Amino acid sequence: MNMIELKQVSRRYGAVEAIAPLDFSVKQGEFVTLLGPSGSGKTTLLNLIAGMVSPSSGQIFVRGVDITNAPPSSRGLGMVFQNYALMPHMTVFDNIAFPLRVRKMPKDEIRRKVKDVLDMVRLPDIAARKPKELSGGQQQRVSLARCIVYNPALILLDEPLGALDKKLREQMQLEIRRLHAQLGITMLNVTHDQDEALSMSDRIVLMNQGRVEQVASPDELYRSPRTAFAASFIGTANLISGTVQDNAGEHTVVSTPLGLLPATMRSGVVSRGAAVKLLVRPESVRMTCALHSPDVDTASGLRHAGTLEDSITLGSVVRHHVRLACDMQIVVQQQGNRRQITQERGAPVLLDWLPEDCQIILQD
Numbered sequence: 001m002n003m004i005e006l007k008q009v010s011r012r013y014g015a016v017e018a019i020a021p022l023d024f025s026v027k028q029g030e031f032v033t034l035l036g037p038s039g040s041g042k043t044t045l046l047n048l049i050a051g052m053v054s055p056s057s058g059q060i061f062v063r064g065v066d067i068t069n070a071p072p073s074s075r076g077l078g079m080v081f082q083n084y085a086l087m088p089h090m091t092v093f094d095n096i097a098f099p100l101r102v103r104k105m106p107k108d109e110i111r112r113k114v115k116d117v118l119d120m121v122r123l124p125d126i127a128a129r130k131p132k133e134l135s136g137g138q139q140q141r142v143s144l145a146r147c148i149v150y151n152p153a154l155i156l157l158d159e160p161l162g163a164l165d166k167k168l169r170e171q172m173q174l175e176i177r178r179l180h181a182q183l184g185i186t187m188l189n190v191t192h193d194q195d196e197a198l199s200m201s202d203r204i205v206l207m208n209q210g211r212v213e214q215v216a217s218p219d220e221l222y223r224s225p226r227t228a229f230a231a232s233f234i235g236t237a238n239l240i241s242g243t244v245q246d247n248a249g250e251h252t253v254v255s256t257p258l259g260l261l262p263a264t265m266r267s268g269v270v271s272r273g274a275a276v277k278l279l280v281r282p283e284s285v286r287m288t289c290a291l292h293s294p295d296v297d298t299a300s301g302l303r304h305a306g307t308l309e310d311s312i313t314l315g316s317v318v319r320h321h322v323r324l325a326c327d328m329q330i331v332v333q334q335q336g337n338r339r340q341i342t343q344e345r346g347a348p349v350l351l352d353w354l355p356e357d358c359q360i361i362l363q364d
């Protein structure tokens with residue numbers, strides 16, 4: 001069953017189309033992330049579902065019920081924001097108990113529930129403290145506790161981890177995933193951090209200028225991006241423009257500034273003469289020293305001569321920038337622990353990759 005369903009929902013602000021008419025759904029128990037650059041409409045979409053913003057067109061359903069015009073408080077959703085929004089003059093206990101008191105729950109039950117959720121977010125001993133006596137990550141966990149304490153079927157999270165440092169953010173990501181698995185709550189999360197989206201989500205909704213660019217699992221989005229935008233937003237992408245020369249054989253042959261390249265179409269068909277982009281991920285490129293393999297025929301178009309411009313070590317991987325003879329720059333990534341060819345800047349190198357790792361993306 002769909003927990004959330006949007007049918008042709010749009011939102012305009014004067015001339016700005018913050019959300020173009022879109023269809024979109026989240027299944028019960030799913031963890032879905034809205035990912036996209038600043039201004040792409042993520043918060044607007046979340047606020048439409050929460051009822052803080054009303055749509056210019058379309059209908060919104062939660063568990064099959066049309067809630068398009070229902071007030072926010074009647075939608076039964078929990079919301080966690082970037083700024084923790086805890087009440088500063090109240091203790092942690094009172095902050096978490098607040099939504100239960102509003103619901104007129106008996107005192108004993110409130111005490112038990114608050115204790116349970118504080119255990120759940122692994123903060124058993126801080127009920128008597130005020131928010132300002134907690135670290136940022138602890139405050140974030142308290143706001144999460146306040147949200148889950150009344151068992152909402154659906155939680156909306158708008159960049160709740162944005163203010164935390166990298167380490168704390170990663171810890172909280174695991175914490176939220178654990179709670180999601182443990183409680184079976186449907187979660188819709190917003191972020192512009194691709195790593196967060198990739199590590200937390202069952203599905204990612206990639207947004208671009210108020211439109212849905214692609215909806216896919218993290219793995220599929222990385223491996224089979226449908227557009228150049230998707231390819232460059234998730235991970236690093238070498239994109240090579242070209243024209244389809246021959247689509248009859250096992251591999252499609254594309255005419256590019258690097259010569260004729262055999263490439264793979266993951267889904268669909270592409271006609272001769274079509275303008276396309278080719279995607280080669282940095283980790284799919286093999287780099288060899290040109291001086292050690294002088295006999296290689298670079299004219300075949302399968303090995304490309306270039307010059308190493310620089311190499312950067314990023315923890316466990318090394319990233320190289322190579323300038324090819326046609327002046328295109330290609331990024332190459334190698335595992336740092338593998339025996340590497342250590343090359344001087346300016347060294348001549350050869351690059352190659354498998355046709356399977358050279359993927360055709362239709363031109364945007």
Ligand SMILES: Nc1ncnc2c1ncn2[C@@H]1O[C@H](COP(=O)(O)OP(=O)(O)OP(=O)(O)O)[C@@H](O)[C@H]1O
Binds near residue numbers: 018036039041042192
């Ligand atoms: N109340 C408003 N009035 C006018 N324009 C708005 C309003 N709210 C949002 N917009 C515009 O709608 C577009 C989408 O904004 P939104 O806040 O949804 O983006 P976002 O993806 O959440 O971005 P960010 O990552 O920066 O939070 C932007 O162009 C924004 O300027």
Ligand SMILES: [Mg+2]
Binds near residue numbers: 042043044
């Ligand atoms: Mg936003």
